[in-house]
Amino acid sequence: MLIVRRKPGESLVIGDGVEVVILECGAGKRVKLGIIGPPEVNVYRKELAITQRQNRLAAADVTDAQRLAPVLSRFGRGCSRREIDMVRPIRVGSAKKY
Amino acid sequence: MNSCRTRYFDALQYDPSSVIRFPAGLPGFEDERQFILIEEPQRRPLLFLQSLTVPDLCFTMLPIFVLSPDYILRMSPEDIDLIGLDPSRQPRIGVDVFCGVLLAMQDNEITANLLAPIVMNLASRIAVQAVQIEADYSHCYRVATQEMVVAC
Numbered sequence: 433m434l435i436v437r438r439k440p441g442e443s444l445v446i447g448d449g450v451e452v453v454i455l456e457c458g459a460g461k462r463v464k465l466g467i468i469g470p471p472e473v474n475v476y477r478k479e480l481a482i483t484q485r486q487n488r489l490a491a492a493d494v495t496d497a498q499r500l501a502p503v504l505s506r507f508g509r510g511c512s513r514r515e516i517d518m519v520r521p522i523r524v525g526s527a528k529k530y
Numbered sequence: 531m532n533s534c535r536t537r538y539f540d541a542l543q544y545d546p547s548s549v550i551r552f553p554a555g556l557p558g559f560e561d562e563r564q565f566i567l568i569e570e571p572q573r574r575p576l577l578f579l580q581s582l583t584v585p586d587l588c589f590t591m592l593p594i595f596v597l598s599p600d601y602i603l604r605m606s607p608e609d610i611d612l613i614g615l616d617p618s619r620q621p622r623i624g625v626d627v628f629c630g631v632l633l634a635m636q637d638n639e640i641t642a643n644l645l646a647p648i649v650m651n652l653a654s655r656i657a658v659q660a661v662q663i664e665a666d667y668s669h670c671y672r673v674a675t676q677e678m679v680v681a682c
Contacts, residue, residue: 479661482669483646484558487589487659489634490643491559494538494590500576500633500640503674504596515593518652519628520548521569521577524539 449473535585538578539568549582550650553612556659557646562587565657577630579648591630594623597642597671603629605649609660613651627651632659633673641670 436444443453449470456464467475531543550565559581568578575596581587594601607617613627621627628650631642644667650657 477661479645479669480557483643483659483661486634486641486643486646486669487556487558487632489636490589490632491587493635494578494588500573500590500674503678504575504592515595515624515628516569516575516577518624519567519577519650521567522542522544522548523569523571524542525570 534566534580534582536580536588537586538588539580542566542568542580548655550579550655550657552657552659554658556589556648557661559587567591579630579632590633591648592633592642592673594629594631594644594647597631597673598644598667601629601644601647601667602665603627603647603649603660604662604665605660606663609649609658612658613649613656614654615651621649621651625652631671634670636670638677639675640673641668642673643669644671645669 438444438454440454440456443451445451450473451468453466453468454463455466469475532546533541533543535541544566548566550567552563552565554560555562562581562584564582565579566582568580570576570578575593577591577593579589579591601623603620603623605620610617610621613621615621615626623629628648630648630650631644632646632648633640633642635641645665646659646661646669648657649660
């Protein structure tokens with residue numbers, strides 16, 4: 433990892449067209465950055481990239497998770513019947529393809 | 531009643547008012563905007579989030595309080611606004627919104643993404659997968675190993 437020290441108002445250039453400007457730092461350990469770059473370069477928080485990856489895993493196959501209900505009983509506390517009824521799920525009998 | 535094809539639940543009949551709309555899709559599935567929520571009583575409290583347009587696309591979801599009874603929502607103002615609520619305060623789980631987490635199988639474990647729960651406005655059924663801000667919740671909270679599941 434390249435480590436660079438910068439002050440507010442200073443900036444970094446990445447590649448040909450991306451500039452990262454340090455706008456503020458300090459309060460609550462947060463850093464405020466400004467990013468200037470071409471529109472075709474996507475900029476997003478890493479948490480979003482992680483969630484994209486997790487969602488692709490989650491969508492891969494639900495059959496293992498479907499068998500999870502007995503395991504969940506060990507969590508004990510859980511949610512109330514009411515909490516699920518509030519979202520008005522469509523009730524089905526038994527799923528196919530186990 | 532409308533009907534949709536699904537991979538895991540055969541053809542389903544649903545009332546149009548039960549559709550859940552995701553104006554921004556889900557990360558990685560940005561074009562998928564309409565889902566329905568399915569429950570099998572014998573698998574409670576699991577819920578299934580089924581795409582209306584892609585029969586193969588179905589997520590397994592748990593109400594957040596099953597895994598984390600003390601969960602605190604920290605949504606970005608943009609996400610709160612997206613689901614049509616007042617962005618000046620956090621929505622209340624169970625009052626303003628339903629909050630659920632998606633499950634994934636990875637490395638022989640079933641994990642839940644507590645970092646980015648599905649949050650649905652209970653009144654309008656508009657939802658977003660809200661990446662939490664300034665939160666320490668894990669994106670791969672361990673729920674169970676595959677062995678535990680197979681043994682059941």
